[in-house]
Amino acid sequence: MKEGIHPKYHEVEARCACGNTFRTRSTKAELHLEICSMCHPFFTGRQKLIDTEGRVERFTKKFGAQTSEQRRTAAKAAKATKTAGAAKRPRKSANA
Secondary structure, three states: OOOOOOOOOEEEEEEOOOOOOEEEOOOOOOOOEEOOOOOOOOHHHOOOOOOOOHHHHHHHHHHOOOOHHHHHHHHHHHHHHHHHHHHOOOOOOOOO
């Protein structure tokens, strides 16, 4: 490696917004994180909404928030109306 062109590599303590801290190495003197493996939904299995400037509220206001139970009942109702409509229509004969 060439001398004098590489940055210094420090051992630092990374701090997450959730309060978790851990030691790692970096070219920066300090690391401040928003999300780490202790609070990220992929690793924890919990859904955590981080609302930035009311975007989640605007979305739910515009499209409405549906729970999984509401989606299931809506799907059942749509399926029931589809099958009921198919039963009312007369069938065409094969010879026509």
